Amino acid sequence: MGLADRTPPSEADHFAYRERFSNWGRWGDDDQLGTLNHITPEVRAHAASLVQAGRAVSLANSLDTRPGPRNPFPVSHYLRWHQGIAWDFFAINYHGLTNTHIDAHCHIFTDDEEPRLYNGKPASLVTATGAKSGSVEHWRDGIVTRGVLYDIPRYRGTDHVSYEEPVHGWELEDCAKAQGVEPRSGDAVLIRSxxxxxxxxxxxxTLQPPSEGGSITVPGAPPRPGVHASALEFLYEYDASILAWDLQEAAGQGFEGNGGPIHQIALPYMGLPLLDNANLEAVGVACAELGRHEFQFVCAPLVIWGGTGSPVNPLAVL
Structure with a gap:
C-alpha cells in the first residue's frame, strides 16, 4: 500500500511505518540531526543558486496573543519603559495550532511500553530542566536548503483542501510534476493546504467540520483538513530534510499514537523536523507570479538548550 498503488495506509501499514521509515542508527548512534543530514554542502550551494529575483518572503505567522479554541495558551507580551528606553517580556507556549515553530526530535516520544526518542534514546532523557537528547540547540547552525512549495489548492483549483480529500503522498508527486519540479534529496518540503x-x-x-472528532493536537479546537499519513512515504523515499506545513495532519485518519499520525512517525522514528503552522500564503503568491516553486529555504531556530523546539521566522528567498 502506498505511492505505487495510490492506496492510503491501513492501521497495520501505519504501525509498520515505525520500522519501515526508521532512521535509527543511519547516521550513527549519537546523531542529533536526523534527516537534516541530507543537507550536504552541495545541497546548500545549489539552494544559493536559486536566488534569482532577490525576493525574500517570510513564512511565519505573527505571535498570537489572542485566546481562542485553537490557541488555549496565547502568547503573553507586554512592554515596559523608563527614561526613554523600552523593553519587552514574552512568554510563549509555541506548540499547537497557531504560532509558527519547529518541532525538535524530543517533542514526541514513541508510544511503546518503554518510550523512546529519535535514535532509540530513552524518553527519560527529557527532564524538567531540558532534554538531554533530540533537543533543538543541535540545529543552531540553521537549516539552509532548497525549498519546494507544493501548492495544493492552486494545483486543485480550489481555495483550500477539504475534509474529504486530504493531501496524499502521490498527490505531492503529481503536484511536483505539474509545477515542473523534481524532488531532490535534502529538500525542505512545504505543503500549502x-x-x-x-x-x-x-x-x-461555509465549511462544516465533521460531526465527530476534534483537533488531533489541541483538545477543544475544531478538526481541520490537511495532510494524510500517506505523505510519510513520499518524505522518506525522496529524502526530505524537513516538512513545513500550514495545516498539519488531516483530521479523521483514525491512527492511534502520540500526537498526529505524521508527528508520531516523523519525529521519533524518521528524525524529520516539522515546521508547524507555516504561513505559506505570501510565498504561494510569489511562486505563482514568478512561475517557479523552488527557492532557497532558510530557518534558524533559537538556541534553546534542552528545548523541544523553537518559534521561528523561516524565509523563502527567490
Missing part, C-alpha cells in the same frame, strides 16, 4: 481560507470558511459556516 490553504490554512487562511479554511479558517475563514469555518468562521463563516
Amino acid at each position: 490553504g490554512a487562511d481560507a479554511v479558517q475563514r470558511a469555518l468562521q463563516s459556516g
Whole structure:
C-alpha cells in the first residue's frame, strides 16, 4: 500500500511505518540531526543558486496573543519603559495550532511500553530542566536548503483542501510534476493546504467540520483538513530534510499514537523536523507570479538548550 498503488495506509501499514521509515542508527548512534543530514554542502550551494529575483518572503505567522479554541495558551507580551528606553517580556507556549515553530526530535516520544526518542534514546532523557537528547540547540547552525512549495489548492483549483480529500503522498508527486519540479534529496518540503481560507470558511459556516472528532493536537479546537499519513512515504523515499506545513495532519485518519499520525512517525522514528503552522500564503503568491516553486529555504531556530523546539521566522528567498 502506498505511492505505487495510490492506496492510503491501513492501521497495520501505519504501525509498520515505525520500522519501515526508521532512521535509527543511519547516521550513527549519537546523531542529533536526523534527516537534516541530507543537507550536504552541495545541497546548500545549489539552494544559493536559486536566488534569482532577490525576493525574500517570510513564512511565519505573527505571535498570537489572542485566546481562542485553537490557541488555549496565547502568547503573553507586554512592554515596559523608563527614561526613554523600552523593553519587552514574552512568554510563549509555541506548540499547537497557531504560532509558527519547529518541532525538535524530543517533542514526541514513541508510544511503546518503554518510550523512546529519535535514535532509540530513552524518553527519560527529557527532564524538567531540558532534554538531554533530540533537543533543538543541535540545529543552531540553521537549516539552509532548497525549498519546494507544493501548492495544493492552486494545483486543485480550489481555495483550500477539504475534509474529504486530504493531501496524499502521490498527490505531492503529481503536484511536483505539474509545477515542473523534481524532488531532490535534502529538500525542505512545504505543503500549502490553504490554512487562511479554511479558517475563514469555518468562521463563516461555509465549511462544516465533521460531526465527530476534534483537533488531533489541541483538545477543544475544531478538526481541520490537511495532510494524510500517506505523505510519510513520499518524505522518506525522496529524502526530505524537513516538512513545513500550514495545516498539519488531516483530521479523521483514525491512527492511534502520540500526537498526529505524521508527528508520531516523523519525529521519533524518521528524525524529520516539522515546521508547524507555516504561513505559506505570501510565498504561494510569489511562486505563482514568478512561475517557479523552488527557492532557497532558510530557518534558524533559537538556541534553546534542552528545548523541544523553537518559534521561528523561516524565509523563502527567490
